[in-house]
Amino acid sequence: MNHKTILLSRSILLAVVVCLSFALVGCTPSLVGENAAAYSMGRLHARIDRDMTSVYEASVSGLEKLEIKVADKKKDVFGAKVIGKTSDEQTITIVIKPISNTSTTLSIRAGVVGNETRSRAIYEQIRKDLSSKM
Numbered sequence: 001m002n003h004k005t006i007l008l009s010r011s012i013l014l015a016v017v018v019c020l021s022f023a024l025v026g027c028t029p030s031l032v033g034e035n036a037a038a039y040s041m042g043r044l045h046a047r048i049d050r051d052m053t054s055v056y057e058a059s060v061s062g063l064e065k066l067e068i069k070v071a072d073k074k075k076d077v078f079g080a081k082v083i084g085k086t087s088d089e090q091t092i093t094i095v096i097k098p099i100s101n102t103s104t105t106l107s108i109r110a111g112v113v114g115n116e117t118r119s120r121a122i123y124e125q126i127r128k129d130l131s132s133k134m
Contacts (some may be wrong), residue, residue: 042114046106052098056080059094062125
């Protein structure tokens with residue numbers, strides 16, 4: 001192999017490693033304020049100015065109102081997770097983490113690679129449930 005081929009091979013390898021590093025790390029969008037939601041890398045991310053228990057209960061209730069079967073739900077002081085199954089066997093995963101006693105982050109993934117339309121519909125139902133309990 002000549003010198004140019006070796007340099008080109010190393011450059012391509014370096015570019016692949018850098019791209020894979022960014023893909024594996026990913027990024028969660030920064031959100032500002034209540035009711036802000038952003039869809040990124042297959043997940044809808046939101047910050048809600050309510051306590052974690054309220055968001056958890058609204059998530060379970062929201063899935064049930066959308067006729068999505070709640071397959072599993074777990075909660076402790078560090079966070080919560082709600083798993084649902086749609087009629088077409090898509091898995092819905094909701095991850096809830098407290099920021100403070102009055103603020104929570106919410107992450108919704110619909111399906112394996114994500115479905116923004118379904119994620120937003122679930123988020124809107126959760127918001128409706130939360131606003132009806134104020």
